[in-house]
Amino acid sequence: MPKPLQDNICNELMFSKIFKKHYQSLYSYLYYKFGDYLNPEDKAQEAFTKLWQNCGKVTPAKAKSYVFTIGNNMMLNEVKHHKVVLQHRKIKPRSHTNENPEFLMQEQEYLQKLQRAIGNLTESERVAFLMNRVEGKKHKEIAALLDISTKAVEKRIYRALSKLREEINEL
Template sequence: MPKSLNDNICNEVMFSKLFKKHYQNLYSYLYYKFGDYLNPEDKAQEAFTKLWQNCGKVTPEKAKSYVFTVGNNMMLNEVKHHKVVLQHQQTKPRSHTNENPEFLMQEQEYLQKLQRAIGNLTESERTAFLMNRVEGKKHKEIAALLDISAKAVEKRIYRALSKLRVEIEEL
């Protein structure tokens, strides 16, 4: 027994008839159930788009059920998404730390001592030290930039570290 043309909604004429017949009902259903906030018109159109994409799998008798189910599921997914967004909006970022005020004060004092100690280094020691420890450059790179030997860079960094240890007394 051959299949009739009505068994296939991939036919543009058949699809167009289904769209004209069920679109307004689907839109109204989604609008009444979920309101205008979640844009039921877009979801109704997307449901028919999915029907077109799966036209070979859906028979004309089941097309109405298919688009209503797809539209309803899209709206439910949108509701879930909005709930997640609301939860994240209500979550306040932490404005405090678990560190006590004494620790924070000691940390500030330490940074001030460190900055003062770095300021007391000679220019050559300070340059080599900061290029190595702050910028993360290797001894060979610093030597090339300063036009000195790698051994000279090592010596400058070593002297800078020794002076910093003595001056800060906490390293």
């Protein structure tokens, strides 16, 4: 069995010869198999680009098989990508909620009750409560800002919560 003269295709003349010999058949294969929509010409060119990048690993005898496999795999990946895109197009963002008008009205009434109840708290209780629940500050931070002890902050928040529960449940 004769030994091949070259074991890779890194020579420009050899690569050019393989390109000219197999490009049109690769393009035709991809076009007939997948159609024009997925741009088979680009995929054929990319397959030969990958062949050039890996020219040291591919022998001239395996070059045709290599570019056809690479081109086919690229097209299959493109098909998978288009399927994912189509799935995401099917999912429509919700433009409505499942909340009925009665629920929305009750929510508004509850917010009004809560605002009235917070307005009825003493200033020290209201400040400590809002700093904790609205601004998310910890008891130590509130104590430092108000220049009081942590226990005093805890007591003010506890009293505020107790008053809010009583007032909201009464109404």
